[in-house]
Amino acid sequence: PPSQPPAERVPNPRSYALSPQSLKILGESVHSTLDDRLGYYDSMQVWQANSPSTLTFTSRDLDADPEKSTYLGACCEDQALVATLWEEIQAAEVTECLTDTRLKSVKCGDSTMLASAQTEDGSIIRASVLVGADGGNSWVRKAAGISRIGGEYEQHALTFTVSLTDPIMRRAFQRYLVDGGPLALLPTYSPKHAVVVWSTSPETLSEWKGACDEDLVHHLNSCLREGPQRVPSFMEDNMNQSWSAGGIFSNIAYGAERVLDAVHYGLAMASQHPNPTFLVPPTISGIASPKFTFPLSCFQATTYVKGRIALVADAAHTVHPMAGQGLNLGLADVRALVDSLEKAHSSGMDLSSFLHEYNSNRHRSVSVSLGGIHALQRLFRNQDTLLTHAKTFGLNVVQNVGPLRRQLAVAAAHGIAI
């Protein structure tokens, strides 16, 4: 069993962004054990490389009552979470816990037959319900013959811990860079350390993974701290095309762009948001941990339930990290699955009686979340000028329409579709 990571000063970059709802699902006991290992943040500022619009979510968006929502999210190290959960397992009334045991096949079972799993040494384990919680490359999903749809993104992600010159002040930042991929800076339990999650092309990643710390730090700071630039001119994009009608159209296009600029800046500055509209992220002073890369994908299993087998979290679905939803969606699955098991158990029924309800609830909800996040990824990857105007306008609209921004925040926090 894993043990708690030593109380080092440098947080491990292998971390998750947990919503308050997720910490509620994990329970009081887990939350209080983890409390001083969490990087809480009260706001998340989202903006683009080349436009002035900014979208800032705060904990007030989750709940207007300042007593109730004390934070927007919390960054939690994987090691700390796993060690805490193992302690919970050992304290709970778990009949049997087999470690270092490999399975070689499963049977899904049905109403007349239990599910079963055969271990490599030949013994058979029978169960009313068999839960596959084994991640994106789920062996259980494959062994049960459940297929999935989706694909790998061209982008990969790079993550590492950085040291800061000034404390990050419980704020999270995410900027969509010129190449489209988001660069996120997340608080940790150490105020002068943050976790960087950078999604971009594999070529860019390997270039920077191998670069010296000084160059990387300089590049990160310029990406995060350079002011928003004007949207590139429509005319510049189309220099190669021949505008036979020349003069008049170019003037109209120029005029239209000026109007749009005025609108964007006007909206950005006239934001009704109670907090200041734009905050410059803290300066990064150094790279504080090894760098890890991982591939990104968006997959949805065709079903989460087959016979008496249920899939949860990444085994059921994977998502781009840009919205910080991965584990939140997974924990919402767990809550729904436990509810269906409790419903059966409290009536003395076969535990698998309501698995179909778990499937229809979560499959539908997650499909919409995945669709939304994937659409956002496709949108931001594209650098087309017209699209940039639309995105800018869109971000400004969401920012300024309080109810809409709050709805998005709540939906994200609860891992549900809007």
Place this chain on the structure above:
Amino acid sequence: GCGGGLLSESLARLGATVTAVDPSIQLVQQAKTHAQLDPKTTSIDYRGGYTVEQLAQEHQNHQLSSSFEGYDVICLLEVVEHVTDVHSVLSSVRSLLKPNTGRLFVSTMNRTVKSNLLAIVGAEYIMGYLPPGTHDWNQFRSPAEIQQLMDEAGLEQVNVNGMVLTKPPLCGQWDWKLDPSDVDVNWIGTYKVKLEDRPQQS
């Protein structure tokens, strides 16, 4: 009327010692096989091809030699609408029920226009939840009619509740709740042995 054993298994898992009776031999055989899947249900005493009258007779015959005081709980759920001689069933049940603390639960459907539309036209013919002809609407009984039959059999009513859906079963999810004010379709009543009537010694 244990049928395929759904209720029997639930009660066994919740901690009860269960004797399950049904006139059908085939259904009870299926129930026995299914009960082997869970250690908590293997001890259910299933009697297929057996009626409650026969069970009552069996206990009567052993009365002098056994310390059997009666069952704490007897369930006749969705049974009375399929039975031709309700009085005979209820009399047998009364003799098997523990006096004072024993409780009989009877659930059935009320004979109303609404129950005809929902349970027969709706459930059988439109939604296909049940095969057409599963229920004979003329066999449905209101709480008042059942109370009359109980009285004749030496049992008295404790309470009656309607069983209503909390929302339409649109996504295949059936969520029921008890409602004392709506007995128009499905309802369930609780009964006990009438205090003045002691079970007769034969």
